Amino acid sequence: MxxxxxxxxxxxxxxxxxxxxxxxxxxxxxxxxxxxxxxxxxxxxxxxxxxxxxxxxxxxxxxxxxxxxxxxxxxxxxxxxxxxxxxxxxxxxxxxxxxxxxxxxxxxxxxxxxxxxxxxxxxxxxxxxxSSRSAEQLIRRAVETENGSGRQHAIDLVGALTARERDVARGVASGATNQEIGAHLHISPGTVKTHLEQVFVKLGVRRRGQIGTILERAGLGGTDA
CATH class of the missing domain: 3.40.50.2300 (Response regulator)
Structure with missing residues (x-):
């Protein structure tokens, strides 16, 4: 059946x-x-x-x-x-x-x-x-990272991303649009948006610009997207 x-x-x-x-x-x-x-x-x-x-x-x-x-x-x-x-x-x-x-x-x-x-x-x-408490924990980690309280926090946050989410995050950090990232990764802009939503949640951020800050502290740069 x-x-x-x-x-x-x-x-x-x-x-x-x-x-x-x-x-x-x-x-x-x-x-x-x-x-x-x-x-x-x-x-x-x-x-x-x-x-x-x-x-x-x-x-x-x-x-x-x-x-x-x-x-x-x-x-x-x-x-x-x-x-x-x-x-x-x-x-x-x-x-x-x-x-x-x-x-x-x-x-x-x-x-x-x-x-x-x-x-x-x-x-x-x-x-x-x-859960609301879990989201607060991730946001707190992101804030601590933004304030320079430790590279390890950023590494832990980025470690929660899948490989594809990390690719999308690096594209955002490089300043690329969703369309440009999609073309670079051979996926649709809608798929990029879906991955990006999870990046926001897992990194505990609300703005695209914050993604680059966390990646930089974790030792990762942008892509050529």
Whole structure:
């Protein structure tokens, strides 16, 4: 049977059965979301992604055995599934590691149900979604970097970008327009815009000019785009 393309197929990954059941209950409120499986650790999650080909993985960060960071990196590398990290620990380092592994979003487990549902829909549609506290953490890092408080902060921020997002960021830093960057990278301006939206979120900036400052502090320059 061919899956309904209008339904978001979700795999729930958490080492606690009670948490998985809670997520199932929350997601069941939206008929356009279908839970296709559950896993209690990262290794099982990778196997279920291959078997069920979900659109989105709700990924716990800390689990016995293979944790969320390693599982996210493997899933992003091997499939088209997007990963929305869910955690009960508000850790800045954990946030950066999950984004660097390829997670498209990062929420806290105590976020309200409507926020979780909205994040699942938006992440599956291609948006980058962060909890308000996580966004504040990234913005704080960017501000600290802008104030010259350390090269390592900039390196960590840039490390959260995918290779394509980094290419787009370098194009922006060089002063190129979205159209020019797209022509240089052989992608459409719309695709450039999508990547750029994630660059803004992951670097915690609001203006194009701030991107160049962070790249410079991280030791990266612009492109010839």
């Amino acid at each position: 061919i899956p309904d393309a209008s339904v978001v197929r979700v795999l729930v990954v958490d080492d606690e059965q009670l948490i998985r059941s809670g997520f199932r209950f929350v997601l069941a409120a939206d008929p356009a979301i279908e839970v296709v499986g559950e896993a209690s650790d990262g290794a099982a999650a990778i196997d279920l992604v291959r078997a069920h080909r979900p659109d989105l993985v709700l990924m716990d960060v800390r689990m016995p055995g293979m944790g969320g960071v390693e599982a996210t990196a493997a899933i992003v590398a091997q499939s088209n599934a997007r990963v929305l990290a869910m955690t009960s620990v508000d850790s800045e380092e954990q946030l950066v590691r999950m984004l660097a592994a390829g997670a498209s979003g990062y929420l806290l487990k105590d976020d309200p149900p409507e926020r979780i549902l909205d994040a699942v829909r938006r992440t599956a549609a291609g948006d980058a979604v962060l």
